[in-house]
Amino acid sequence: MPEEQFIKISREILYNEIWEISAAGVAKKYNVPYVELLRLCKEIEIPIPPSGYWTKLNFGKPVEKIPLPKSSQSEVILPINVESKRSKCSANSESADAKNNEDNKSDIKDSEAGIAIEDAEEQSASEVTDENDNSQLTNRTVSGQWNTYNREKLYEEVWAKPVVQVAVQYGVSDVAIHKICKSLNVPVPPRGYWARLRAGEKMKKTPLHVAKGITEKTGLKSFAGVKESIALQQTLAFLTEEERQKVLLVAEKIQVYGENTKLHKKIISYHTKVKEWNKNDRKPEGAQRSFKNYTNRPPFLAGVISNETLPRVYRILDDIYRQIEMLGGSVNDDLSLTIRNESVSLEIFEAQDEVKHEITRQEAQELLIYEDAKRHNKWASQPNIRKYDYLFNGKLRICIRQSRYFRDSEKEKVESRLGDMLIELYEESEVVRKNREAYEEAKRKEAEAKRLREERKIRYNEEVDKTIALTNMAQDYDIASKIRVYINALESKVDMNDEKTAEWIDWAKKKADWFDPTVAREDELFGTREHEKSENEKTLKKAGSYWW
Numbered sequence: 001m002p003e004e005q006f007i008k009i010s011r012e013i014l015y016n017e018i019w020e021i022s023a024a025g026v027a028k029k030y031n032v033p034y035v036e037l038l039r040l041c042k043e044i045e046i047p048i049p050p051s052g053y054w055t056k057l058n059f060g061k062p063v064e065k066i067p068l069p070k071s072s073q074s075e076v077i078l079p080i081n082v083e084s085k086r087s088k089c090s091a092n093s094e095s096a097d098a099k100n101n102e103d104n105k106s107d108i109k110d111s112e113a114g115i116a117i118e119d120a121e122e123q124s125a126s127e128v129t130d131e132n133d134n135s136q137l138t139n140r141t142v143s144g145q146w147n148t149y150n151r152e153k154l155y156e157e158v159w160a161k162p163v164v165q166v167a168v169q170y171g172v173s174d175v176a177i178h179k180i181c182k183s184l185n186v187p188v189p190p191r192g193y194w195a196r197l198r199a200g201e202k203m204k205k206t207p208l209h210v211a212k213g214i215t216e217k218t219g220l221k222s223f224a225g226v227k228e229s230i231a232l233q234q235t236l237a238f239l240t241e242e243e244r245q246k247v248l249l250v251a252e253k254i255q256v257y258g259e260n261t262k263l264h265k266k267i268i269s270y271h272t273k274v275k276e277w278n279k280n281d282r283k284p285e286g287a288q289r290s291f292k293n294y295t296n297r298p299p300f301l302a303g304v305i306s307n308e309t310l311p312r313v314y315r316i317l318d319d320i321y322r323q324i325e326m327l328g329g330s331v332n333d334d335l336s337l338t339i340r341n342e343s344v345s346l347e348i349f350e351a352q353d354e355v356k357h358e359i360t361r362q363e364a365q366e367l368l369i370y371e372d373a374k375r376h377n378k379w380a381s382q383p384n385i386r387k388y389d390y391l392f393n394g395k396l397r398i399c400i401r402q403s404r405y406f407r408d409s410e411k412e413k414v415e416s417r418l419g420d421m422l423i424e425l426y427e428e429s430e431v432v433r434k435n436r437e438a439y440e441e442a443k444r445k446e447a448e449a450k451r452l453r454e455e456r457k458i459r460y461n462e463e464v465d466k467t468i469a470l471t472n473m474a475q476d477y478d479i480a481s482k483i484r485v486y487i488n489a490l491e492s493k494v495d496m497n498d499e500k501t502a503e504w505i506d507w508a509k510k511k512a513d514w515f516d517p518t519v520a521r522e523d524e525l526f527g528t529r530e531h532e533k534s535e536n537e538k539t540l541k542k543a544g545s546y547w548w
Contacts, residue, residue, distance in 0.1 A: 007078045014076050015046050015068045021214045023048050032078045044076055045069050058179060147171070151184045151215040155208045158188050162245065172219060175252055180217055185209065191249055195242040235423060238430045247426055250323050251419035256315065264321045266331045267314050270300075274310070277302040286389035288352065300335050305350045306392035313348055313396065319418055324425070339429040342436065346425070347399040351407075352390040359385065400424040401431065469532030473517040476531045476538075480516035483508060 007030060017026050023041070027034040041048055047066035056063050147170050157166045158181060167174040181188050187206035197203050236244045277298055283289060289303055298304070305313055321331050329339040336345040359367075366383035373380030395408040401424055406414045414421075487508050494501050513521035517531040530538060 007080055009076055009078060011044060011046065011071065011074055011076050012068065014041075014078075018046065018048060019065055022054060025214065025216075025218070030078055031080050036079060040076060040078070044073050045071055046076075058183065147219045149180050149184065149217045149219055151186055151211060152208065154181065154184065155186045158186065159205055162194055162241070163188060164241075164245070170219070174248065176219065178252060180219060184214065184217055185211065191246055192242065194245075236426055239426070247327060247423065250327060251422045254319065254323050254418045254422060256319050256415050256418070259315065261318070263314055263318045264331060266333065266335060267318055267321070270333070270335050271310075271314065273299060274302045278307065286357065286391070287386070288390040290349070300345075301348060305348065306394075309350050309392065309394050309396070316396075316398075316415060316418070319415075320421060320425070323422055337425065339425060340433065342429045342432040344400075344425055344428050344432055349397045349399075350392045351395040351397060353393045354388045354390055357386050357389045401428045468534070472534055472538075473531040475535065476515050476517050476529065480512045480519075483512040483515065487512070 009030075014026065017029070018041070021029070023037060024034060026032070027037045038048070040046075046068065049066075053063055149170075154166075154177075157169070158177070163177050163181075164174045167177045170177065178188065180186075186208065189203075189206075193203055236247055239247065281298075281303055283303075294303060301310065301313060317335065321337075324337055324339060325331065329337055331337060332343070334345075336343055338344070363383060363385050367385070370380045370382055396414050397405055397407040398414055398421065399405040400421060404424060406417045406421060408414055487505055491505060494505075496502055496505075510521060510523070513519040514523045514526065514529055517529075520528060520531070522528045526540070
């Protein structure tokens with residue numbers, strides 16, 4: 001039997017600690033059996049946080065603290081085990097973990113940010129381990145799924161390396177580390193700290209103040225958490241680390257401004273355009289409205305969002321536009337965005353409910369006229385009355401990337417996803433950049449191919465011209481050779497002493513030289529023969545009536 005001791009504690013102090021660090025945290029702090037603590041709390045009427053309380057608290061959602069009822073008992077005696085319960089935990093861990101995997105499956109899924117869910121009814125005693133005096137251990141696993149974050153060690157880590165790297169060490173996201181630091185009141189380096197430090201600037205380290213609350217926190221470490229951490233590392237990987245941290249920090253802290261805040265000037269200017277288009281829209285009331293129902297696509301936000309929902313849409317856009325401009329982007333006149341010198345746009349629709357159409361008085365009259373015409377065998381056009389009406393229901397759907405969208409659900413509004421939208425806009429800017437560069441590269445290759453084709457065409461035509469000229473000159477040379485052969489034959493047969501014969505032979509030799517492109521003799525009447533031209537172009541023709 002393990003040796004047992006007892007600790008006496010005020011009922012009010014125990015109540016406050018349970019609502020500050022959870023029942024499991026109190027059991028761990030005082031080394032009290034968790035099940036025994038729950039039994040005592042029920043016995044002396046100390047309320048325990050309900051299921052899901054810590055999840056809502058860690059995600060900034062409103063929670064309700066159950067007040068401590070009055071009781072005649074002011075103190076509580078807690079049984080403390082001096083011996084470690086490690087052997088008991090190890091003996092029961094396999095069966096307890098199997099049970100927890102089934103009972104707590106939904107709660108573990110809710111802990112995507114890496115924050116522990118300390119539910120009074122679902123936390124088993126085997127999930128609580130003993131404190132370890134080894135100060136070098138900064139994160140301890142609980143049942144292989146949980147980490148315990150020590151306030152002082154976490155402070156040293158986030159000031160020794162970027163939060164992203166610390167998150168990888170713990171197997172959670174950097175957003176989760178930021179939230180844990182906030183809950184433990186651990187200061188983190190400001191924006192641009194690491195870039196300025198790398199640049200050689202001396203930076204001051206924010207001191208860690210004395211703890212006023214909890215000094216440790218339990219967080220989930222699971223394969224899902226590791227996958228989320230890896231996915232977050234890949235998020236915005238195309239940015240420099242400084243730019244990436246800047247965008248992630250803005251995305252984490254983005255908030256919805258009050259309704260009384262003045263809207264962005266581009267939104268105010270664009271509002272008139274939407275209002276004018278909706279005013280001139282000829283679609284009857286109750287008709288289905290989407291871009292595919294319009295022959296000419298309406299401008300952004302026009303036609304597909306009700307006038308009642310437009311102010312909410314403008315507020316959402318205003319919240320996003322403020323952050324984009326703070327990060328160096330800009331808003332265009334058509335409410336598209338310029339991010340990293342790329343044009344990025346989004347689409348926003350309002351869902352519509354399909355309800356059975358109620359016939360109007362005018363439609364009823366048209367039906368009566370049609371039925372009366374049929375009874376009297378007269379021709380009449382059957383009125384086209386739709387079966388359903390489509391009514392806007394206020395639920396928004398925001399599309400940024402292809403097949404990626406944010407929409408209102410029963411549990412949350414799109415306003416809670418503004419940070420994710422900001423990140424998606426930056427991701428889309430990279431997609432646009434790649435598509436633009438691919439398009440530009442394709443156009444460059446097309447222009448290069450066209451240039452090469454033109455060059456080849458020119459070279460080909462030049463080669464054709466040169467070859468034709470060569471054959472034409474060869475033909476002239478052939479004529480000159482034939483003339484000379486004839487002259488040689490003639491000289492052996494005629495009397496060269498005859499003056500006329502000798503004169504004609506001299507003339508013939510000159511004409512041979514005129515035909516010969518290798519001599520290219522200029523004739524006193526014919527001039528210089530253009531040997532490269534075709535035979536038709538070089539054919540000798542008699543002069544007409546007019547002579548120069």
